[in-house]
Amino acid sequence: MNDILLAFDGPQAAEWKSALRSAAGNRAVHAWPDDPDDLSDLDRYAYACVWLPPRGLLPRLRNLKAILNLGAGVDRLLADPSLPDVPIARVAHGDLTMRVTEYVVLHVLMHHRRQRLYDAQQRAKTWAVHDQPAANEVSVGVMGLGVIGRSAAEALARLGFKVAGWSRTPKSIPGIACCHGAEALDAFLARAEILVCLLPQTPETEGLLNLSLLRKLKRDGAAGGAYLVNAARGRIQSNTGILAALDEGALAGATLDVFPQEPLPPDNPLWSHPKVTITPHNAGDVSPHVFAPLVIEQIERFERGVPLDNPIDRSHGY
Numbered sequence: 001m002n003d004i005l006l007a008f009d010g011p012q013a014a015e016w017k018s019a020l021r022s023a024a025g026n027r028a029v030h031a032w033p034d035d036p037d038d039l040s041d042l043d044r045y046a047y048a049c050v051w052l053p054p055r056g057l058l059p060r061l062r063n064l065k066a067i068l069n070l071g072a073g074v075d076r077l078l079a080d081p082s083l084p085d086v087p088i089a090r091v092a093h094g095d096l097t098m099r100v101t102e103y104v105v106l107h108v109l110m111h112h113r114r115q116r117l118y119d120a121q122q123r124a125k126t127w128a129v130h131d132q133p134a135a136n137e138v139s140v141g142v143m144g145l146g147v148i149g150r151s152a153a154e155a156l157a158r159l160g161f162k163v164a165g166w167s168r169t170p171k172s173i174p175g176i177a178c179c180h181g182a183e184a185l186d187a188f189l190a191r192a193e194i195l196v197c198l199l200p201q202t203p204e205t206e207g208l209l210n211l212s213l214l215r216k217l218k219r220d221g222a223a224g225g226a227y228l229v230n231a232a233r234g235r236i237q238s239n240t241g242i243l244a245a246l247d248e249g250a251l252a253g254a255t256l257d258v259f260p261q262e263p264l265p266p267d268n269p270l271w272s273h274p275k276v277t278i279t280p281h282n283a284g285d286v287s288p289h290v291f292a293p294l295v296i297e298q299i300e301r302f303e304r305g306v307p308l309d310n311p312i313d314r315s316h317g318y
């Protein structure tokens with residue numbers, strides 16, 4: 001009755017199954033849809049470890065006590081209206097945090113150091129040096145100061161960038177100019193030359209990165225234009241808004257890891273836009289063998305009455 005059901009939609013499904021099984025000791029771990037063989041069998045599961053589970057599966061687990069989301073974002077999980085009313089926790093682990101931090105640092109530096117321009121010059125065998133501002137002349141704005149946003153903001157500040165951060169509730173982080181709430185957004189955008197998005201997708205953030213927001217970024221700073229790095233969720237951005245901002249000059253470049261529709265359809269003009277760098281939603285990743293023992297530890301602590309780490313607040317959507 002205290003078994004674990006793994007429902008993982010993605011290429012790491014087999015790896016998660018073997019990592020959870022080896023961490024779980026005597027506790028049974030079955031993977032949906034391969035292992036459970038009939039409907040009554042679903043009563044044995046007290047814990048669901050999930051990534052993009054099929055809609056309607058979790059309410060069928062009548063003895064469910066908790067859901068552990070095997071990724072950082074819970075937008076797709078919470079979108080299921082039939083989600084049972086049990087505690088939900090998510091991955092917030094140094095392994096994942098550092099990978100997304102690496103991604104953000106890589107792409108902020110790529111725009112800052114004009115690497116796309118030098119790549120184009122290399123293809124044309126052109127030897128030409130362009131003005132290069134120092135990092136401490138350039139302002140970066142990080143939207144979202146949670147586990148990952150804070151880590152990325154601190155890494156960028158260590159490189160010397162002038163870093164501001166925007167969150168929903170007040171924060172105080174040494175070296176970061178923190179602000180919060182809708183009323184602070186315009187001033188935050190007005191000083192940001194490179195905008196990094198690390199927000200969760202919620203009803204409040206969906207569609208936020210649109211043309212009207214992008215027009216508010218600082219274009220006349222040392223960076224020589226405004227840039228966007230979105231490593232959060234695709235539905236926070238408007239693809240057409242980004243294309244329009246690039247074409248009218250509100251944006252000088254963008255790195256996009258996420259898209260409203262994934263994979264990005266082959267005919268989407270973002271693919272071939274000369275100012276856009278695209279990656280296939282791979283900013284972050286979790287190693288199952290690193291995280292599985294922590295999932296099991298969380299379950300064991302929960303059974304001893306300790307609340308889950310990194311709980312989701314459904315009323316806020318993250």
Ligand code: NDP
Nearest residue numbers: 072073144145146147148167168169200204231232283284
């Ligand atoms: P957290 O929940 O720790 O942090 C979320 C941050 O966003 C918090 O600072 C929160 O504010 C802020 N926030 C939420 N809503 C608003 C709002 N309406 N206005 C202003 N700020 C808001 O999340 P993580 O840092 O762990 O992850 C962030 C997101 O990154 C995930 O939700 C996921 O979607 C995405 N992600 C993407 C990956 C990829 O591979 N591309 C990998 C991993 C994560 P407050 O602090 O006040 O609560």
Ligand code: OXD
Nearest residue numbers: 070071072073284285
């Ligand atoms: C996550 C992701 O949310 O990989 O963990 O997108």
